[in-house]
Amino acid sequence: MKVLLAASEAVPFVKTGGLADVIGSLPKELAKQGQDVRVMLPKYEGIPAHYTEQMERVAEFTLQMGWRQLYCGILKLVHEGIIFYFVDNEYYYRRSGCYGYGDDSERFAFFCRAVLDSLPHIDFMPDVIHCHDWQAGMIPVLYRAHFSWQPHYANIKTIMTIHNLKYQGVFSKEQFKDYFALGDEHLGGYALEMYGGASFMKGGLVYSDVITTVSPTYAEEIQTPYYGEYLDGLLRSQRHRMCGILNGIDYAEMDPMTDPHLEINYRDSHTKKQLNKVKLQERLGLPINKDVPMIALVTRLVDQKGLALVDRMIEELLRMDVQWVILGTGEHRYEQLFRWAADAFPDKVSANIMFDEGLARQIYASSDMFLMPSQFEPCGIGQLIAMRYRSVPIVRETGGLKDTVMPYDEATGEGTGFSFANYNAHDMLYTIERAVAFYHSPSDWSRILANIKRKDFSWRKSASQYAALYNQLVKPSTELVK
Template structure:
């Protein structure tokens, strides 16, 4: 019997251990789906303070692993746990790099030594694989923090027989995060000056770890089919469209899945009453509970309640939201927003909420249980993103019978089908042009559907019956692993 394919799955954050965004959800759930397809997958991430302080059952399995970094050799401790699905997860511990309040930076910005921190993690993961005898066929890397791993495999590890067959996949979760560092830091991550060139790690006179991953990996993936096409254009490529276009034959769009064990109104531990597509009574109870919790007027119980759950950034379309908020409230609807991010948007939203007290409520900060209650208690979810690699909230919304109104970009376009009242087909409402008029037009279309009970039941049911679990996407990843396994440093 053939040995199973071995995959070393390396990410800067993995749920439930460490999380700042959707990348952690992907890295926390995709390996389980891959394992169910017969792959020997093991996961690695840094041992952050957030992991150390949580109550996970983790044991130290190796002390003093020697990790070469530039002209130094730094020791590393390795810890291990096993998930409920039986997947081994390894943590790479060096206190001066990872024992910090946050993962990538603080209120003053990114940590200035992020290049050294993630170069160290990347080298440590490769050294540990060799030390422990885990002869992986494919290393699956995620975002700029792991962008040096494909480089190392094709440079300093190239002559080592242990790594000679190892191939790499590099997944872009957001091309806007590019891992930019000064050119003179190259030696700090152990790379020779010969790698600093336009086809290598050089990007407009700086080092880009995102570009490094794109340039050196055997295969590149983006987190939705539409996004994989968009990032090859100047509008969405954020300056990386040239190299992505050059590597288009190796670039694949594979849609993110979701973990329904965490997001399902039939079992959700954060909501007051459970419900399902076969029994929707609980959704009304969830709406009543949310209206009370957010201090909205009771009249909202009989009116449409629209929600926003996202980061407060220009990417998420807050300029459009601010443009249409008063119109939405003027159409006899309620509006509830859970968000954290840029102060200028916080202040604008707070001012609107005060002006429209009882009709609009805003909560600033990341509150996962509240996100679940808003998802269950709202009628519609607004996602007017300027760009969206994949997006998960709109997929969660479908499951909760909360109809998405989205901009047709990236994964939003791939996951939401425009509702057609005549045929009764579709799962939400989409607008294409990035402007308030187009956005408002689709909000009005959704409100019209809401006021026709039969039509609304149809669009809600369509969404709740949609399936975005990981199985299909995992099959696509495994097919890609099989395609590149054994190609190693000599290809791509």
């Protein structure tokens, strides 16, 4: 099975969010399971030099985008056994960062076109093109409109994976006509039309063969108005070709036994985890106390992550006998909230308004609990890493958080964390207080950690579901993977 993943970012080359983690780690597990899987990305300026210096230029050609005749180069790099291709055009990609430019519609229109145009030049004609988020969303549209009738392209199937429905790549219809040479029949309400313009994301949803999301619960949620971002009606109509497959994490990369960022490596040793806590307390200037509960937030500081609930309850949270460690950047008001808390309560709060991967790993390894009160969460990776490092998650029951964290039941001894259903600040406070109370009950806490130990959130199971989905597309059977 030949599979090409098309996405706008991937670890270790470039990362702005969880999409990069998925594209960096999923292909390795797919390859282990026998797939010939490759990845195509834009060649951004920010890719570290030690990778760009190893790249081999494998193709150069002229790409037709509307009326434009554009240079397109394809570079190749084998990383950890996976072939990565990089779409090169300095006008579009020789800039800092990935997104946020006024011509993003044109930049990712070029990327979508380049993915399809490049296939004969790289001598790789995939059975499946697996498109990720809005930046790759027009690939299924272009395939249907301009490529599917060509003999050597005729049998390709396309999958559209939604990592976050909130971001839809909506631009003017005139731009879509210009860049993609599409007629009005493609720009109406059932096709690409969105908010009076047109949408990359909607294009991928309508024109792909299969739609997936990054968790089963999110697949259900986005069919409702609350989570559906005005696409819930479309998604309900397409539910017969939609499924949710949980993200995983790279267990080789995320391993407290071998993680070079940790002061003391460990697996299930509570004593060694506490030693990491003491080292982190020393580093951050918090009072040294291995027995005080430490709750972590490693997150983007934005509304989606439920920080309005934290803001609403900040005084009650700071009255608790708990240490708080925050790491992340985002909206000014939340950065200022945590800076204020750290200034007012330096013995209880460490606010690190930045992102530092090494410090993040130390926080996972040192914290006793990990808070994710998200308003919505398509999958969430933080709770999976937390459990890998034996930090007990406290989450809101939404999306992948609901799928991966089983609430603790003291009557049965089952459960891997603590959760609350309603997006309500008092419910969050009560759940945190309950978690802290069980932390002080060693028998209950040991039971929770033992339950976490038995869970497997590696990519193995999820990759096998994707592999089965690819097989069903190429060799059709009766129903999709559920």
